[in-house]
Amino acid sequence: MVDLCEKIVKIVLMSIGEGFEKLFYDDEFSKCHGYLRINNYSAPDHDDEGKLEKVDEKEEVEGLGMHTDMSCITILYQDEIGGLQVRSKEGKWIDIKPSEGTLVVNIGDMLQAWSNDKLRSSEHRVVLKKQPYYVNRFSMAFFWCFEDEKVIVAPNEVVGDGNKRLYSPFACLDYLKFRENNQRGRFEKVGFTVRDFAGINNSHL
Ligand SMILES: O=C(O)CCC(=O)C(=O)O
Numbered sequence: 001m002v003d004l005c006e007k008i009v010k011i012v013l014m015s016i017g018e019g020f021e022k023l024f025y026d027d028e029f030s031k032c033h034g035y036l037r038i039n040n041y042s043a044p045d046h047d048d049e050g051k052l053e054k055v056d057e058k059e060e061v062e063g064l065g066m067h068t069d070m071s072c073i074t075i076l077y078q079d080e081i082g083g084l085q086v087r088s089k090e091g092k093w094i095d096i097k098p099s100e101g102t103l104v105v106n107i108g109d110m111l112q113a114w115s116n117d118k119l120r121s122s123e124h125r126v127v128l129k130k131q132p133y134y135v136n137r138f139s140m141a142f143f144w145c146f147e148d149e150k151v152i153v154a155p156n157e158v159v160g161d162g163n164k165r166l167y168s169p170f171a172c173l174d175y176l177k178f179r180e181n182n183q184r185g186r187f188e189k190v191g192f193t194v195r196d197f198a199g200i201n202n203s204h205l
């Protein structure tokens, strides 16, 4: 996983500037660390015997509310039940269908801030469709993050001549605390992204 994250971060850096992976990887990303979270979603609205109370398979229940990940990147595995959705720039929800042998990669908030919004932290959620039988949904997310004490400052080369630096330098831990304090339940509330933390409005995204 660590090797995979390193490779993906380097490719992402290449995508925002020629030679950026050579210029920035060692200095900025070599102290990144990862952690794995296993998510277990119970099936919506089944009775004690596991039967669906009212069968309406079209009905959807939010399993995990819209949020952004606090990582640089996240590598995600979802099982065959599906339900992951990503929000487009226009605000449309797009199904990310499970496909055997594939993983999903999300850009997270830390890389959004570091790249001065050249990279966009994906807004995503999980919706569970009611099934006629009881079945749990599993997913595994590996979050690849800057070290807590790192102060994120978008480098001049990344910001580019004539562009404004959008984020004042901030320590990762301060952002993590900001999100923790605002979490009700888990990620149920959207709006608590790195742009809110920095006091930037979202109109241009
Ligand atoms: O369960 C999923 O597919 C998504 C999980 C997720 O977004 C997260 O753990 O941050």
Ligand SMILES: [Fe+2]
Residues within 6 Å of the ligand: 067, 068, 069, 124, 141
């Ligand atoms: Fe997530």
